[in-house]
Amino acid sequence: MQLFFASTSPFARKVRIVAHELGLWERITMVEIDPWTDGRLRAMNPLAKVPTLVRDGGEPLYDSAVICDYLDACAGRRLIPQDGERRWRALRLQALAADACAAAGRLFAGERRGEPEPARDRLARAVEATLDSLEGEPLAGDAPCLAEICAALLPGYCDFRWPDRDWRAGRPRLAAFTAAMAARASFQATRHRLAAGT
Ligand SMILES: N[C@@H](CCC(=O)N[C@@H](CS)C(=O)NCC(=O)O)C(=O)O
Known part of the structure; x- marks a missing residue:
């Protein structure tokens, strides 16, 4: 493959x-x-x-x-729960992470292009509200399934695009969870980085 x-x-x-x-x-x-x-x-x-x-x-x-x-x-169905509430939670967090990361990507691009504030405001609010929502989720960094992997994507993307902005302020649980996930070999091996020439 x-x-x-x-x-x-x-x-x-x-x-x-x-x-x-x-x-x-x-x-x-x-x-x-x-x-x-x-x-x-x-x-x-x-x-x-x-x-x-x-x-x-x-x-x-x-x-x-x-x-x-x-x-x-x-791999024999190990990361995506196949039934029960755990499944809906994993799929919900996957959907949330996907749209929030898309909003963050558009926000970053809009900032680089110097788009006016009102055009960026809705995107910024989606990113902030998603981080707030993740702070309220029961997330644990050990034995993750798709839910935890997805929950850690937006914080990791924010660290990559806006290293000077402190999304951790007021979100101690999400900060601790993100640190635990970032230490995993899978997260280490896939860290965001700029490709050569970008
Ligand atoms: N819904 C898609 C989104 C993928 C996506 O938007 N990828 C971006 C990079 S983050 C891309 O390839 N953009 C190139 C383009 O839009 O032409 C997925 O979950 O895979």
């Missing part, structure tokens, strides 16, 4: 963390690309987005939630 990813993408990071936690890391060739300029991607994914997973003898898979589901099935 080949996973096309960008090291700046929280969606790709989620998939890579899941692959690592499931013990599938060695079975996947990680191909780092720039989704905006790499012409190979659109032939596999009409949206030309990362992450995209190319399987041996199967259709390519895209959208991080679909890829995580596929990897979890490959």
Whole structure:
């Protein structure tokens, strides 16, 4: 299998963390690309987005939630609870993290372009409210499932994009949880970084 990813993408990071936690890391060739300029991607994914997973003898898979589901099935269903409240919680936190990370990415891009404040305000409020909501979640950094992995994505992305902004102030539980998750090998191996030339 080949996973096309960008090291700046929280969606790709989620998939890579899941692959690592499931013990599938060695079975996947990680191909780092720039989704905006790499012409190979659109032939596999009409949206030309990362992450995209190319399987041996199967259709390519895209959208991080679909890829995580596929990897979890490959590994015998270990990270995504299959029934009960735990399942809905994991899927809810996955959806929350996805849209909040998308808002954070748009906010970062808008700041760089110097977009006016009102255009950015709704995005900033989505990011802040999501961090507040995560502070209220019962999260533990040991034995994580998809819920905990997803809950740690936005804090990690904020640290990457805005290292000078203190999202931890007033959110001690989320800060402790994020530190515990950041120490895991899967999070260490997938830390966000700027690709060369960006
Ligand atoms: N819903 C998708 C979102 C993926 C996504 O937006 N990826 C961004 C990078 S963070 C991308 O590839 N952008 C390139 C583009 O929009 O052309 C998922 O969960 O995989």
